[in-house]
Amino acid sequence: MDLTISSLLFFGLLISGALATSPCASPSDDSDLSIVHIYGKCSPFNPPKPESWVNTVLDMASKDPERVEYLSTLVAQKTTSVPIAPGQQTINIGNYVVRVKIGTPGQLMYMVLDTSNDEAWVPCSGCVGCSTTTFLPNTSSTYGSLDCSMPQCTQVRGFQCPTTGSGGCFFNQSYGGDSSFSATLIKDSLTLGTDVVPNYAFGCISAVSGKSIPPQGLLGLGRGPLSLLSQTGSLYSGVFSYCLPSFRSYYFSGSLKLGPVGQPKSIRTTPLLRNPRRPSLYYVNLTGISVGRVLVPVDPKFLAFDPSTGAGTIMDSGTVITRFMEPLYNAIRDEFRKQVPGPFSSLGAFDTCFTASNEAVAPVVTFHFPGVDLKLPLENSLIHSSSGSLACLAMAAAPSNVNSVLNVIANLQQQNLRIMYDLTNSRIGIARELCN
Numbered sequence: 001m002d003l004t005i006s007s008l009l010f011f012g013l014l015i016s017g018a019l020a021t022s023p024c025a026s027p028s029d030d031s032d033l034s035i036v037h038i039y040g041k042c043s044p045f046n047p048p049k050p051e052s053w054v055n056t057v058l059d060m061a062s063k064d065p066e067r068v069e070y071l072s073t074l075v076a077q078k079t080t081s082v083p084i085a086p087g088q089q090t091i092n093i094g095n096y097v098v099r100v101k102i103g104t105p106g107q108l109m110y111m112v113l114d115t116s117n118d119e120a121w122v123p124c125s126g127c128v129g130c131s132t133t134t135f136l137p138n139t140s141s142t143y144g145s146l147d148c149s150m151p152q153c154t155q156v157r158g159f160q161c162p163t164t165g166s167g168g169c170f171f172n173q174s175y176g177g178d179s180s181f182s183a184t185l186i187k188d189s190l191t192l193g194t195d196v197v198p199n200y201a202f203g204c205i206s207a208v209s210g211k212s213i214p215p216q217g218l219l220g221l222g223r224g225p226l227s228l229l230s231q232t233g234s235l236y237s238g239v240f241s242y243c244l245p246s247f248r249s250y251y252f253s254g255s256l257k258l259g260p261v262g263q264p265k266s267i268r269t270t271p272l273l274r275n276p277r278r279p280s281l282y283y284v285n286l287t288g289i290s291v292g293r294v295l296v297p298v299d300p301k302f303l304a305f306d307p308s309t310g311a312g313t314i315m316d317s318g319t320v321i322t323r324f325m326e327p328l329y330n331a332i333r334d335e336f337r338k339q340v341p342g343p344f345s346s347l348g349a350f351d352t353c354f355t356a357s358n359e360a361v362a363p364v365v366t367f368h369f370p371g372v373d374l375k376l377p378l379e380n381s382l383i384h385s386s387s388g389s390l391a392c393l394a395m396a397a398a399p400s401n402v403n404s405v406l407n408v409i410a411n412l413q414q415q416n417l418r419i420m421y422d423l424t425n426s427r428i429g430i431a432r433e434l435c436n
């Protein structure tokens with residue numbers, strides 16, 4: 001079964017929707033929020049326009065190994081305490097941002113979406129090492145502090161309470177593999193589109209170190225206790241979806257849809273798997289990969305879900321290109337190379353680049369899950385060199401260290417797909433949608 005029928009439906013929807021709004025307009029009047037690429041035209045961060053798209057992707061993808069290692073460290077109840085020092089803040093993340101308001105009256109922040117984190121956090125006034133846009137708690141009429149004795153505090157990764165007496169809920173967290181921050185858990189209203197979530201618990205950052213902390217904070221869309229879904233309960237009924245715009249669509253935005261209303265009615269779904277050791281992560285049951293008509297022969301242990309080791313496959317919005325455990329990647333690549341005329345060369349993280357004129361014979365890559373066969377559109381499996389003369393298989397091997405038991409399905413492979421996370425029914429839906 002493929003996704004052609006739903007894709008037709010969505011092209012229809014898209015045409016009616018696209019005429020109504022300009023790409024960088026303010027969010028529409030319901031829970032449908034725009035998602036823009038941090039390097040895109042609609043990004044508030046005014047990044048230098050990259051001279052070539054492939055170099056941008058390669059630059060962003062060079063941070064993936066750290067991201068994958070970081071994801072491997074997200075083990076339950078692990079308390080990390082890392083030194084914090086003032087750092088020069090630069091944009092150094094390959095990610096998508098969404099426009100939200102915090103406090104009353106609402107203060108506008110462009111927060112990075114992260115499906116593998118639970119907590120939200122924003123830089124607060126006085127933050128050491130943060131950029132100039134900070135949240136000012138003392139100008140918000142709905143701001144409140146959260147004492148260490150509150151249950152939310154013990155749910156924060158890396159929390160630390162004073163050994164005696166009460167006090168603020170402090171925490172230090174690492175992020176992205178090379179950065180860290182220290183923050184205090186506070187609560188205030190969070191406005192998403194027209195929805196107001198009162199008393200939302202999130203981190204107010206006082207110091208950052210490293211270059212990977214999103215400049216205006218992060219909205220955790222994971223599945224653990226402090227995530228957006230957990231804190232909004234009945235408002236969104238444990239359902240959200242996003243469509244990430246193409247990396248190449250400099251001007252355009254995708255969307256984040258919160259709650260069951262407006263989600264695709266006919267969408268193929270596959271069960272979500274729960275790993276108690278990594279409660280934030282969205283594990284799926286990747287059972288095989290086909291290249292063209294060939295089901296790639298692989299040792300099942302590289303696909304197996306194993307809660308005791310954390311092994312398996314996750315969907316992640318913060319990794320740029322899909323990473324497979326090395327033997328698995330090598331098997332996919334070798335099959336791909338059999339079906340495309342060589343010679344093959346490397347470009348950054350990509351080791352299977354070939355003359356772009358042979359693209360017409362490049363096989364389709366399909367990810368198999370129970371209930372869903374995801375045939376990657378060519379744009380999601382190949383990437384072109386800046387001159388256009390080369391096409392490369394846009395995937396890579398995960399870093400081959402001891403912790404690397406994860407396969408990560410990343411942004412580039414999720415472009416122009418609607419990915420629906422339904423925690424109530426413990427499933428993920430995937431449908432083609434041209435969202436940019």
Ligand SMILES: *[C@@H]1O[C@H](CO)[C@@H](O)[C@H](O)[C@H]1NC(C)=O
Pocket residue numbers: 081082083084159160170171172182
């Ligand atoms: C966070 O790190 C800083 C700097 O090392 C330290 O002063 C502070 O106590 C730490 N806070 C927590 C909650 O661990």
Ligand SMILES: *[C@@H]1O[C@H](CO)[C@@H](O)[C@H](O)[C@H]1NC(C)=O
Pocket residue numbers: 125126136138139
């Ligand atoms: C809020 O706090 C910041 C620094 O923490 C201070 O500069 C500012 O004057 C305060 N604003 C008000 C309205 O108190």
Ligand SMILES: *[C@@H]1O[C@H](CO)[C@@H](O)[C@H](O)[C@H]1NC(C)=O
Pocket residue numbers: 273285287305370
């Ligand atoms: C993954 O799917 C396969 C095939 O449907 C099934 O046999 C296996 O039990 C599933 N694994 C998990 C962890 O659900």
